[in-house]
Amino acid sequence: MNDISTEGREAKMTVGLDVGDLYTHICVLDETGEVVEEARLATSPKAFRRRFQGMPPARLVLEAGMHSPWASRLLTELGHEVIVANPRMLRFIYGSDSKNDKADAKYLARVGRLDPALLHPIRHRSEEVMAHRTLLRSRDALVTSRSRLITHARTVVKPFGGRLPRCSTTTFSEKAIAHLPELVRPALGPVLEIIARLTAEIQEINIKIASLARHTYPETALLTQVPRIGDLTALAFMLSIEDPTRFPRARAVGSFVGLRPRQDESGTMKPQLPITKAGDKMLRFLLVEAAQRMLTRSAADSDLKRWGLKLMERGGKSARKRAVVAVARKLSVLLLRLWVTGEVYEPLRNARRRGEVVPTQS
Numbered sequence: 457m458n459d460i461s462t463e464g465r466e467a468k469m470t471v472g473l474d475v476g477d478l479y480t481h482i483c484v485l486d487e488t489g490e491v492v493e494e495a496r497l498a499t500s501p502k503a504f505r506r507r508f509q510g511m512p513p514a515r516l517v518l519e520a521g522m523h524s525p526w527a528s529r530l531l532t533e534l535g536h537e538v539i540v541a542n543p544r545m546l547r548f549i550y551g552s553d554s555k556n557d558k559a560d561a562k563y564l565a566r567v568g569r570l571d572p573a574l575l576h577p578i579r580h581r582s583e584e585v586m587a588h589r590t591l592l593r594s595r596d597a598l599v600t601s602r603s604r605l606i607t608h609a610r611t612v613v614k615p616f617g618g619r620l621p622r623c624s625t626t627t628f629s630e631k632a633i634a635h636l637p638e639l640v641r642p643a644l645g646p647v648l649e650i651i652a653r654l655t656a657e658i659q660e661i662n663i664k665i666a667s668l669a670r671h672t673y674p675e676t677a678l679l680t681q682v683p684r685i686g687d688l689t690a691l692a693f694m695l696s697i698e699d700p701t702r703f704p705r706a707r708a709v710g711s712f713v714g715l716r717p718r719q720d721e722s723g724t725m726k727p728q729l730p731i732t733k734a735g736d737k738m739l740r741f742l743l744v745e746a747a748q749r750m751l752t753r754s755a756a757d758s759d760l761k762r763w764g765l766k767l768m769e770r771g772g773k774s775a776r777k778r779a780v781v782a783v784a785r786k787l788s789v790l791l792l793r794l795w796v797t798g799e800v801y802e803p804l805r806n807a808r809r810r811g812e813v814v815p816t817q818s
Contacts, residue, residue, distance in 0.1 A: 468486070468487050468512060468513075468514065469484055469485065469486060469487065469492075469512070469514040469515070470484075470485045470514065470515045470516075470517065470565050470566075470568050470569035471483065471484050471485070471514055471515070471516045471517065471565060472485075472517050472518075472560075472561040472562060472563065472564030472565030472566070472568060473516060473517065473518040473527075473561060473564065474518075474519070474557045474558075474560040474561040474564065475499055475518050475519065475521055475523050475524060475527060476499060476557060477499060477522070477523070478498070478499055479496050479497065479498060479499055479557075480496065480497055480498070480499045480503075480504075481494070481495075481496050481557040481558050481560070481561040482494070482495050482496070482497065482507075482561055483558070483561040483562040483564075483565045484514075484565070485565045485566065485569055489566070489569060491562070494558060494561070494562075499523055499527075501526060501530055504527060504530055504531065505530065505534070508531060508534050508536065509534050511534075511536075513535050513536055513537065514536050514537070515536070515537045515539065515568055515569065515572075516531050516536045516537065516538050516539070517538075517539045517541060517564040517565060517567070517568030517572070517575065518538070518539075518540060518541065518564065519540070519541045519543050519546060519560075519564065520540050520541065520542060520543050520578055520580075521543070524540050524580065525580045525581075525583075525586065528540050528580055529580070529583075539568055539572050539575060539577045540577055540578050540579070540580065541564065541567075541568075541575035541576070541577060541578075542575060542576040542577070542578050544576075544734060545574070545575060545576045546563075546575070581695075581698055582698075585695055585698055588668060588672070588691075588695055589692075589695045589696075591661065591664060591665065591668065592665065592688065592691065592692055592695070592738065593738065594661065595658060595661045595662070595665070595688075596738050598654050598657055598658050598661070599658060601654060602625060602651055602654040602655065602658070603625070605647055605650060605651050605654070606625060606628055606651060608647065609628075609632060609644055609647055609648065609651075612640060612643070612644060613635075613636065613637055613640060613644070616637040616639055616640055617637065618635060618636065618637040618640070619635070620632045620635050620636075621635055625655070626655055626659075628648075628651060628655075629648040629649070629651040629652040629655065630652070632648060633645075633648055636648075662688075665687055665688055665691060666687045668691065669687040669690060669691045670687075673691060673694055673695075675694065675795060676690035676691055676694060678794045678795055678798060678799075679693060679694070679791050679794055679795060681794065681800070681801035682787070682790065682791065682794070682801055682803075683750070683755065683756045683758070683803070684746045684749045684750050684755065685746055685787075685791070688742065689739075689742040689743070689746055690791075692736070692738060692739045692742055693739060693742075693743075693788070693791055694795070696713070696735070696736045696739045697709070697712070697792070700792060700795045700796045701796065703792070706789045706792050706793050706796075707789055709788045709789055709792045710785040710786075710788050710789060711732070711734070712734070712735050713734075713735045713736060713739055713740050713743065713788050714731060714732045714733040714734035714735040714736075714737075714740050715731050715732075715740060715743070715781060715784055715785040715788065716731060716732055716785065717730065717731055717732075718730060718731065718732050731781060740784075743784040743787055743788055744780060744781065744784045746784070746787060747760075747764070747780045747781070747783035747784035747787055748780050750764065750783060750787075751764045751765065751768070751776075751779065751780065751783065756803060757803065757804065757815065758803035758804060759803065759804055759805060759806040759807055760783055760786060760787060760790070760803075761783075762807065762812075763782075763783070763786070764779045764780070764782065764783040765779075767779035767782055767783075
């Protein structure tokens with residue numbers, strides 16, 4: 457989902473739609489703001505087309521959710537101005553002590569009629585990009601399932617005096633079988649088989665992701681210049697952002713992926729708060745994971761690594777955690793800049809400019 461600015465086009469009627477999984481509540485306001493209709497219809501393309509086809513062009517406001525991608529596309533095709541509200545900006549609705557679907561539809565209609573900018577409208581990604589993102593999300597689901605099953609297997613054997621060997625997730629099912637206590641073999645044997653199948657499926661998806669990156673999104677090669685950034689992270693980054701020119705400045709991408717600290721300043725009070733965690737959770741996890749690897753001893757020397765290590769030297773209980781998040785945020789800015797400019801990555805570019813010691817390449 458991409459942030460967009462609202463258009464000032466006038467619409468005679470404003471319709472708020474509270475889209476549920478089964479039913480959608482609608483509230484129709486006329487040009488004076490009076491409620492002229494409140495109704496409920498099935499949440500399906502057929503019902504939406506039947507209700508809104510042939511209706512004079514209107515401003516339709518709905519909240520981003522599972523059904524909003526197809527609904528917004530369909531309603532736009534029918535000639536309406538569609539505003540998809542950012543759910544993070546609708547907390548005033550959720551905080552109401554009289555919340556219900558009917559009231560939510562009315563809120564959306566009234567705010568959409570008076571000042572759509574308050575809804576921080578978003579634009580959904582194209583169907584093709586959404587389909588490609590599904591491949592990445594499916595991989596994430598398989599990896600999560602495998603991790604849970606491995607944890608289950610390790611936990612179950614301990615009350616029987618067993619302990620499964622340390623090994624990579626890709627070899628776990630093969631190496632664990634020999635260490636299973638006899639009493640739990642009937643129960644854990646099928647689990648190890650499922651883990652093996654999940655590993656095979658994940659490897660197949662990895663091949664598809666590499667092919668997708670190479671043939672459909674060749675710009676990922678610009679991002680994978682950075683050590684610890686592979687096809688998965690590069691593709692997740694590009695599919696999440698979709699348009700690299702959307703940001704007024706490169707640093708804004710840190711906020712987009714939810715790596716900017718929250719702010720709650722008042723006067724001289726400027727407390728340190730956690731990050732916003734807005735945007736794509738999977739992309740944020742991948743960037744943080746890459747940042748963690750960049751700060752290890754074995755990682756190649758780079759401006760990012762040097763900067764992160766200096767942050768860690770400040771000490772404190774959460775010094776490493778804050779440094780990792782900060783490096784992940786700067787990493788997102790670096791990846792965006794490489795994507796936009798097409799430059800060759802120079803790991804110690806800033807260090808050279810500052811006259812710091814830079815090892816010569818052999």
